[in-house]
Amino acid sequence: MDVPAFEATFDKDSKVYKVFAVLRDRQWHCRGCEYAHVATTQIAGGAGIQGLQRGTKSRPGMSISSGDHYCPECDATTRHDRWTGHFAEAVPTGSMPRDFARRVVSLLGSRDVVEQTERPANQLTVDHKLPGIRWSPAEGAVQTDYAGMNDDDIRARFQLLKQSNGSVSHNLLKSRACERCFRDGRRGTPFGIVFFHDGGPDWAPEDKRDAAGCVGCGWYDFAEWRDQLNEHLQERSNG
Ligand SMILES: [Zn+2]
Ligand SMILES: [Zn+2]
Structure with a gap:
């Protein structure tokens, strides 16, 4: 899957899309200061980075690395994430009957x-x-x-x-x-x-x-x- 096809699977108003939009350039991004516009306290969770890693029925997961790096904006070492540019098979999340x-x-x-x-x-x-x-x-x-x-x-x-x-x-x-x-x-x-x-x-x-x-x-x-x-x-x- 290429990036435009991947992008087309998102609801553009969703929080998870806004997180994708930050990560798409494959650079390191600080969790402390780069997601304020997403308006979520759960940037790591299912509507954020973890959700992108898992994928859905209609799109693969994103392979994302995470690490602690110095952020000049926060003037502190904070959690950062970077998309490797690769996709991974989606993990199904069937709910239990x-x-x-x-x-x-x-x-x-x-x-x-x-x-x-x-x-x-x-x-x-x-x-x-x-x-x-x-x-x-x-x-x-x-x-x-x-x-x-x-x-x-x-x-x-x-x-x-x-x-x-x-x-x-x-x-x-x-x-x-x-x-x-x-x-x-x-x-x-x-x-x-x-x-x-x-x-x-x-x-x-x-x-x-x-x-x-x-x-x-x-x-x-x-x-x-x-x-x-x-x-x-x-x-x-x-x-
Ligand atoms: Zn465990
Ligand atoms: Zn920061």
């Missing part, structure tokens, strides 16, 4: 995996263990093949997180951690607990969409992580 969500809750039991307490279904979020920002196109197809999953697939791919109205919910903590990890390569530490049962504090794979990079992080599979942490503590106390 209601009856599938009900099936997951009845299969996994209506308990939130973090606090291990019973909750009504409307306070639980069916969480893809592998966060959507880490899906390759092939992985996205697997993760959203809701009709084709058997019970083992569901146990392998999903967990139930607390979704409370108002107060901070675990699914929100997780998505913030995963976005930060995607951006900076620093993996999540749920509740400040620095433990990884596979890998270390840094995202390891070369490919940002290699699912293996998430394994070992507490937000990926909380129940497994807790088991492994307990095992680790047990070993230590046994000397």
Whole structure:
């Protein structure tokens, strides 16, 4: 796809188009001062840089690099982004059918995996263990093949997180951690607990969409992580 064809896929009044218009020249751009006209506080998010990276059904994703650079305008080192000039395959974002969500809750039991307490279904979020920002196109197809999953697939791919109205919910903590990890390569530490049962504090794979990079992080599979942490503590106390 060339740039004019790519540009034609946007609604020109959208925030995401305004972000694209900043990045299209393939130069570094400062998040601190170059997007004031976009009028968003979420420049990194789905209506901004992440949205451009993911693409949509009608356009591919943009390959964007990010880094900390000195901005003379801000007179500070700030987060900058630069379009590499390349496109990447779009990651599908199929939304989960209601009856599938009900099936997951009845299969996994209506308990939130973090606090291990019973909750009504409307306070639980069916969480893809592998966060959507880490899906390759092939992985996205697997993760959203809701009709084709058997019970083992569901146990392998999903967990139930607390979704409370108002107060901070675990699914929100997780998505913030995963976005930060995607951006900076620093993996999540749920509740400040620095433990990884596979890998270390840094995202390891070369490919940002290699699912293996998430394994070992507490937000990926909380129940497994807790088991492994307990095992680790047990070993230590046994000397
Ligand atoms: Zn700046
Ligand atoms: Zn992660």
